[in-house]
Amino acid sequence: MKLLEEYIRTYGEVPNDDVLKVDAFLNHQIDTRLMMQLAEDFKEHFKDQKITKIVTIETSGIAPCVFLGYLLHVPVVYMKKNPSKIMTDDCYHTNIHSFTKDRDYEIVISKKYISSEDNVLFIDDFMANGEACLGAIRVLKEAQATICGIGIVIEKAFQSGRKQVQALGYDVYAQARIASLKNGTIVFAE
Ligand code: G4P
Ligand code: NA
Ligand code: NA
Numbered sequence: 001m002k003l004l005e006e007y008i009r010t011y012g013e014v015p016n017d018d019v020l021k022v023d024a025f026l027n028h029q030i031d032t033r034l035m036m037q038l039a040e041d042f043k044e045h046f047k048d049q050k051i052t053k054i055v056t057i058e059t060s061g062i063a064p065c066v067f068l069g070y071l072l073h074v075p076v077v078y079m080k081k082n083p084s085k086i087m088t089d090d091c092y093h094t095n096i097h098s099f100t101k102d103r104d105y106e107i108v109i110s111k112k113y114i115s116s117e118d119n120v121l122f123i124d125d126f127m128a129n130g131e132a133c134l135g136a137i138r139v140l141k142e143a144q145a146t147i148c149g150i151g152i153v154i155e156k157a158f159q160s161g162r163k164q165v166q167a168l169g170y171d172v173y174a175q176a177r178i179a180s181l182k183n184g185t186i187v188f189a190e
Contacts, residue, residue: 001041001175004153005188007034008176014184019100020154026125030063038175039067042123042151045173049148051121053077055114055140057107057132060125064153068123077114079107079136092142096135100128107135109143116144127152127174130161137168154178157189 011024025031042064051072056065057079069076080087082105089110097104114120122136133150140147150165155174158181162172177189 001038003034003037004041004176007031008154008178008186012186014181014186017182018156018159020156020178020181020186022154026063026153027060032067035063035067038064038153039071041175042068042121042173043071046121046149046151049121050119051148053114053118053120053145054123055079055109055120055136056123057081057136061123064125065123068121075113077109079109079139081105081107083108092139094135094138094142096131098131107132107139109139111143114140114143114145118143118145119148120145121149121151122147123151123153125153127155127161127165127172128159130159130164133161133165133172134168137165137170149173151175156181 007025013021025034051074053074054065054069054076058081062078065076091108091110093106093108095104095106120140150170150172152174155177157177157179165172179189180187
């Protein structure tokens, strides 16, 4: 997506060879005009799917999903990370290992908000090694929901996420694909 690539070129920061910081429009400050454009792009890409629900993981996936949910007239459910004791609903959950942050975390979703009736579009802001996406797939499968699409805002194509997810038989649509961040230079994949 050209507009997103422009934002990444203009506002993206590369603190090291592996990480792209996009706090200016996605991970801290949120550019609402861009979020709407991302939503329009996902809507167009997944227009043949009968989506009943959009699912993401807190926090940064929520912003584009809310715009998309509004456009598609469907609810957005975000999986919670490391839920507090206040979360007493009956839940599906799984543990995820983050290589980037070198720690494990749990994601949960209440059984109230996901079921075998749902055709889910899963969206996340970043895909690195794909662990978050694989965890979300495990949870959605346990809920017997149908996964009708996986959409990612920014894919780091030099990491293994896409390969892992495709190995399970799911296609991944990414709005921007980063081929390399070496030496502070952002290179997009074709
Ligand atoms: P993986 O699920 O694809 O294996 O990713 P990983 O554990 O490596 O990433 C952990 C967190 O770091 C995720 O966000 C992910 O979105 C984010 N992340 C990974 N690589 C990058 C990057 O290059 N740039 C930025 N900006 N984020 C990256 P999180 O912190 O768990 O969630 P959130 O609260 O930000 O949504
Ligand atoms: Na995220
Ligand atoms: Na993130």
